[in-house]
Amino acid sequence: SQTIHQWPATLVQPVGSPLSLECTVEGTSNPNLYWYRQAAGRGLQLLFYSIGIDQISSxxxxxxxxxxxxDRQFILSSKKLLLSDSGFYLCAWRSGGRDEQYFGPGTRLTVT
Amino acid sequence: EDKVVQSPLSLVVHEGDTVTLNCSYEVTNFRSLLWYKQEKKAPTFLFMLTSSGIEKKSGRLSSILDKKELFSILNITATQTGDSAVYLCAVARDLISSGSARQLTFGSGTQLTVLP
Structure with missing residues (x-):
């Protein structure tokens, strides 16, 4: 069966610091991968998607x-964090031919 | 611009009540409508609907899609405290015509609280 991992689970970073969030998927090959951000009390905003290695769209x-x-690794980065980058970051995968996406456990980022 | 609107924004009921959550949409190149349940962490997939008038059912949850009027409802019967969560509606469409990428546009969700 397929599983999706994200780390870290929580992160507190100062403004101006760099960021690296990692997502890996197991049990499937050539998945579509997605990064979302969810602000408090809001829906999910799509940030990036990828249909293959080194193929990223913003x-x-x-x-x-x-x-x-x-193939099964997706990384979200920033060189300098802003306060507005705070939120809940979710990675998701989808297999070809299907519409539903499956989400990882998420990373809660607080920029101070 | 694609829009997915959910109502109500929040709902408080008692155990045993039946609830109906609403989702309306305006999306180009519609493929399907999906419902997710989110309890503090990642959303978990509930249903995908592609055809009008065909009810999808899983236990006490059921959902139906109306592609003419562009809306869907999610019903939960005999609610339990474990049903307390944010319920998200999303609409799928293709991102690029020649590729396999597919976008989900999410509504803001309905916060359901079930009291004992």
Whole structure:
């Protein structure tokens, strides 16, 4: 069966510091991968998606970036965090031909 | 711009009550409508609906889609405290015509609280 991992689970970082969040998927190959952010009391905002290694598309311009160095690894990064980057970051995967996405446990990021 | 609107924003009921959650949408290239349950952490998948008028059912939860009127409802009968969660509605559409990427546009969710 497929599983998706994210780490860290929680993170408190000062403004201006770098960020690296990692997501890995097991039990499937060539998944579509997604990064979302959820602000408190809000729906999920799509940040990046990837249909394959080194194929990244951005949905929202910001100071975040994403990379996919391996088939089942998706990384969200920032060189300098802003206060507005605080939120709950979720990674999700989808297999070809299906619409539903399955989410990892998430990372709660607080920028101070 | 794609829109998914859920109502009510929040709902407080007592155990045993029946609730109906609403989701309306305006999305180009609609493929399907999905419901998720979110309890503090990651959303978990409940249903996917693609055809109008066909009810999907899982235990005490059921959902139906109306593609003409562009809405869906999620019913929960005989609610239990464990049903307390945010229920998210999402609509799927293709992101690029030649690829396999597919976008989910989410509503803001309905916060359901079930009191004992």
């Amino acid at each position: 949905e929202v311009p910001q100071n975040l970036s994403a990379s996919r160095p391996q």
